[in-house]
Amino acid sequence: MTDPLVIFTPSGKRGHFPVGTPVLTAARQLGVDLDSVCGGRGICSKCQVSPSYGEFSKHGVTVQPDALSAWNSVEERYDNIRGLPKGRRLGCQATVQSDIVIDVPAESQVHRQVVRKAASDRVITMDPATKLYYVQVAEPDMHEPTGDFERLGEALTAQWGIGPTTAPLPVMRRLQPALRKGKWAVTVALHKGHRDAQHRVLDIWPGFHEGRIYGLAIDLGSTTIAAHLTDLRNGSVAASAGIMNPQIRFGEDLMSRVSYAMMNPGGDVEMTDAVRTAIDTLTVDLAGQAGIEPDQIVEAVFVCNPVMHHLLLGIDPVELGQAPFALATSNSISLDATELNLSGMNSAARVFILPCIAGHVGADAAAVALSEEPDKSDDLVLIVDVGTNAEILLGDRSRVLACSSPTGPxxxxxxxxxxxxxxxxxxxxxxxxxxxxxxxxxxxxxxxxxxxxxxxxxxxxxxxxxxxxxxxxxxxxxxxxxxxxxxxxxxxxxxxxxxxxxxxxxxxxxxxxxxxxxxxxxxxxxxxxxxRAIQLAKSALYAGARLLMDEMGVDTVDRVVLAGAFGAHISPKHAMVLGMIPDADLDKVTSAGNAAGTGARIALCSVAARDRIETLVRNITKVETAIEPKFQEHFVNANAVPHATDPFPKLRAIAPLPDLNFNTQGDGADGGRRRRRPR
Amino acid sequence: MTDPLVIFTPSGKRGHFPVGTPVLTAARQLGVDLDSVCGGRGICSKCQVSPSYGEFSKHGVTVQPDALSAWNSVEERYDNIRGLPKGRRLGCQATVQSDIVIDVPAESQVHRQVVRKAASDRVITMDPATKLYYVQVAEPDMHEPTGDFERLGEALTAQWGIGPTTAPLPVMRRLQPALRKGKWAVTVALHKGHRDAQHRVLDIWPGFHEGRIYGLAIDLGSTTIAAHLTDLRNGSVAASAGIMNPQIRFGEDLMSRVSYAMMNPGGDVEMTDAVRTAIDTLTVDLAGQAGIEPDQIVEAVFVCNPVMHHLLLGIDPVELGQAPFALATSNSISLDATELNLSGMNSAARVFILPCIAGHVGADAAAVALSEEPDKSDDLVLIVDVGTNAEILLGDRSRVLACSSPTGPxxxxxxxxxxxxxxxxxxxxxxxxxxxxxxxxxxxxxxxxxxxxxxxxxxxxxxxxxxxxxxxxxxxxxxxxxxxxxxxxxxxxxxxxxxxxxxxxxxxxxxxxxxxxxxxxxxxxxxxxxxRAIQLAKSALYAGARLLMDEMGVDTVDRVVLAGAFGAHISPKHAMVLGMIPDADLDKVTSAGNAAGTGARIALCSVAARDRIETLVRNITKVETAIEPKFQEHFVNANAVPHATDPFPKLRAIAPLPDLNFNTQGDGADGGRRRRRPR
Structure with missing residues (x-):
């Protein structure tokens, strides 16, 4: 007689297992995505499953009422204490007795898919750098003297397949009391960044820890700092908040802040302190909103433009204010929150900062690329993140280009x-x-x-x-x-x-x-x-887009995505009338909302995404508008309102009109004034 | 015609190279150990060689006077500015013209061998974790925008074959000014520990940096903290100093310090602060003695017993005071000096702490093993490091055992x-x-x-x-x-x-x-x-050694090494008369001086040694005296002065004497008092 057949839904994965195999074991062997924090000890209840009984012609099996082992005392205890939803079993307790169909509910899936935005059904897979693990550690043995931490590491390897582990000193200090209080069982928050060789213990609790851990996705803008406090288990946003960037007092726009740093010795330090204090304030605010402890925040991901990037890191941004606009460092950065003097979160919290694309195209643009995925687009997409500088991406599966255009404020x-x-x-x-x-x-x-x-x-x-x-x-x-x-x-x-x-x-x-x-x-x-101010701004934006189109060798784009908080409020029709963006069918112009912030959330929820954006940024072709002669040409040509090829019926009614030509008595524009001034 | 033959001495390596090949290039291709910090740019002068001319029948060549290219302007300039010893050439400037014999003087060898101790010709090969590199970095290019740091990394790879590099923020902050001041050339102090995946920039200077970098080898004892300030280029000791461990005010011996921590909340923190402050004082003292800047100290290696180990790290040592004497962590530890709040050295300095062998056998014993190499001994060696606790190692190539014995002070x-x-x-x-x-x-x-x-x-x-x-x-x-x-x-x-x-x-x-x-x-x-006090102490020491001999299955050892500052002053003859150590031929009893301190210096000068001691410590068989019933038995038996098998002629003259038996009127020992007290 063959072993019982076990079929998991919704994955459809199936296999034969000996009578007595725990459902969790079967799931793991088949690679079915079934969660467990306690490693199958009936403690965490994350491995809940819903067995199905009766005939399943689709699967060709009939499931008997006793296809799983009887409800056991562990399940009974758990149900009494916390309640198990009707029909649910604990996957680590119920064992296979005969053919069975088992559904893994969404909340029992580790790689839960999180809806990224209301307007889209694109999803990200939860794969955060920091996760909780419950682990039972061997007691010390005088005949085999090893450190408690080394035995914790061995247990993590044996019970979770986790490689070498390290711990910062403040966590190491709490290890021995936690192990003894937890009777040689602890829950650890383990972090492994995408370039890390080792796991790192960020926090430790005696026994099984019910609490949750959170990360901050921070969009550090020149004007506004916006952050989402995100549950690292399921990616849900527990609280969101934004505050003004206090650096505004040193300069409205980026270049005036760079100037401030150049003109005032220690000015960069002042600005660095200001922004870090603001982040602390924001962090405390978010923790308060969500009703959690600062210690529960174990990660932060930052996206920002290059000047904010340097000022956050405490690097003098002076080189960014002059050609060749050299970044001190462009790759992604992983460090301790304490290295940035951030104090509103767990003292062992880790920080990840997305890579910068170029001296004018920052980690915020990288985050937009991560969110909008031009490199995965079948059609040619133009992505415009409008702010004081406009970051522009153009690309499809074959190639992605990027530039920044000085639209001004x-x-x-x-x-x-x-x-x-x-x-x-x-x-x-x-x-x-x-x-x-x-x-x-x-x-x-x-x-x-x-x-x-x-x-x-x-x-x-x-x-x-x-x-x-x-x-x-x-x-x-x-x-x-x-x-x-x-x-x-x-x-x-x-x-x-x-x-x-x-x-x-x-x-x-x-x-x-x-x-x-x-x-x-x-x-x-x-x-x-x-x-005139709007004409200059829109000409700059348009010229940047055109420059990328030249580089790509195209005259049109298939679709346009307006990103940025501001992009969310621009009317695509009016943008096109103005000539801010190249022509496209109006229904092909969409808003991506705060795509940079979304990119930050994606990097927070997925280690793989951190790898992905690093690779993508390396492969992006950077175009520097400041040194491209054609930029100036496009800029001048883009001055008209609207440009000639406007495709909209409503506009066609206007465009062919003879030019109104109001310029009969001077227009106050530079050209006009210059002509008359010698008088 | 074949290419000229180039023969290097003292290595004897040889090969044919095209006319015009720089000597440095030939050396590198043959794997000849010829130093260079500037990478062959005629700046550092570390690649000095001494060409030999005339007939070399041993090598079968005749060297013509023009076998190397003529003295060139770079050599001329260097000779004018700093002076080049007579007969020397710069290996990067002189090129091969015909068959040549070239001697690499000791000071031009990277893997210079450093005499470890006067009494021995054993040597260690310089292979420090931190070295200086001169590197020329590509200027930023707006068309290929990458960070200055990323270009530094690429240059290190291209010019020195160095893999991925990282930098702590304080160093990153100084990168851009250094590159510009040095006209896109810098010298960096690069650190790579034995378990590190990446190199780490600890310091950076514009252009070619003439300065030296140093490391501290610190023997952190219960009573004394001793340190050697060591030149990381050649392993020479620039200054040595020792101070009292200020923790003495919390308890003379280790167990009273553990008690202090147990009885006084925060007592461990007090002791940690005290020892760290003392290390800062010692560091400043050493830098002053050697006339160097604190920034030049880029590394520190610590050896210490387990209690000092924990107190240095800020870990409460309470578990070390009671069975099963569990260490919080036993593996070697690499961390930033700032994590220990050490402030007397470079702010990016790295710390390495040797692994602990067991709860009573610390990193100091590991350092003794690294220094005395019982695992490489052909004969069976007993190594005794005498202090408040005695650490005892017994072994040879086949196996090494270790224990600690409570000799008291x-x-x-x-x-x-x-x-x-x-x-x-x-x-x-x-x-x-x-x-x-x-x-x-x-x-x-x-x-x-x-x-x-x-x-x-x-x-x-x-x-x-x-x-x-x-x-x-x-x-x-x-x-x-x-x-x-x-x-x-x-x-x-x-x-x-x-x-x-x-x-x-x-x-x-x-x-x-x-x-x-x-x-x-x-x-x-x-x-x-x-x-009586000496009897107790020596019995404990002897019993520990006997226990290891039992475990090894031997009755005698081939040689005895007395380690520790104290061991250096013990007269082997008297130690054996007392019965402190098992019998051995008197000429087989040697002193290793401060072997723990030597081990610290070895680990400071050699990354490979860090790997070696980790592997050795894992393989050492640990024997816990506290739970071995035979320890007590040996202890009691060892009480006599001297024991029966004493082999020395002078002692034989005494030992066979009828016992003097002074115990006629009570002896003040416990046994005697106990007998009389009921009276």
């Missing part, structure tokens, strides 16, 4: 006359009626358009305070579509355009978007200077 | 009525005339015996202050040989012995060794209690 609402950061009260959406030339808008914090009933109530607490990046982009595009702006980027006068909203401003004109002066509020206008 | 002069540590003024050598029963002695700090002219002048500054360990051992042995002490260890009265030097002391007698009371000095006597 206009897209973030800076250098705009009524501009502000994206915050409640900021105008974020704009429409202008092509017939009446009248605007309507929405502000952050309200779902109601300004021409809809209830708008005043909806904005009662915030008011209208200014216009943010996405708002100014829409405004400029709408001005163009409404015929108030010509293709060169000049606005007409009230007479030329037939609307009193065009206000004279020196030799140029502004468009009045909102006048709150009656209620002591601001007057929000779009000035000719604003148009 | 009597051998160090403690628990002796007139005892003191070995310091100027202490009686260290004693002779007693068997006829007159009169003593003569020598004190530390003087070469003059007490019965010789000039003694009073020689000791004018120190006086006679007491008796140290070696002195008391000689005194007891001499008392026995002079017939003043019977084989049970009892001293006779003045009448019994016929000398007024026997002073009554209660029911027992003391021997008056020195009476300085006339000059307000001390009276130095050997009391019956002193005899």
């Amino acid at each position: 206009a897209f973030e609402g800076a250098q705009i006359s009524s501009g502000q950061r994206a915050a409640p009260g900021a105008i974020e959406r704009v429409e202008i009626n092509p017939d009446t030339k009248e605007p309507r808008f929405r502000v952050i914090g309200s779902e109601v358009w300004s021409d809809e009933p209830g708008f005043d109530e909806a904005i009662a607490t915030t008011g209208v305070t200014g216009i943010c990046g996405s708002g100014i982009i829409e405004a400029v595009a709408e001005l163009r579509m409404a015929g108030l702006l010509d293709s060169k980027g000049l606005m007409g006068s009230a007479e030329q355009t037939g609307t009193e909203r065009m206000l004279p401003e020196g030799r140029t004109h502004s468009y009045l978007l909102y006048d709150g002066t009656a209620e002591n509020g601001p007057k929000v206008t779009v000035t000719q200077g604003d148009i | 009597a051998f160090e002069g403690a628990q002796i009525s007139s005892g003191q540590r070995a310091a100027p003024g202490a009686i260290e050598r004693v002779e007693i005339n068997p006829d007159t029963k009169e003593p003569r002695f020598r004190v530390i700090g003087s070469e003059v015996w007490s019965d010789e002219p000039g003694f009073d002048e020689a000791i004018a500054t120190t006086g006679v202050t007491g008796i140290c360990g070696s002195g008391i051992i000689e005194a007891v042995a001499e008392l026995r040989m002079a017939g003043l002490l019977d084989s049970k260890g009892l001293m006779g009265s003045a009448e019994q012995t016929g000398t007024e030097r026997m002073l009554p002391e209660g029911r027992t007698h003391s021997y008056l060794l020195y009476d300085g009371t006339a000059e307000n000095g001390p009276k130095v006597t050997v009391t019956q209690g002193d005899i």
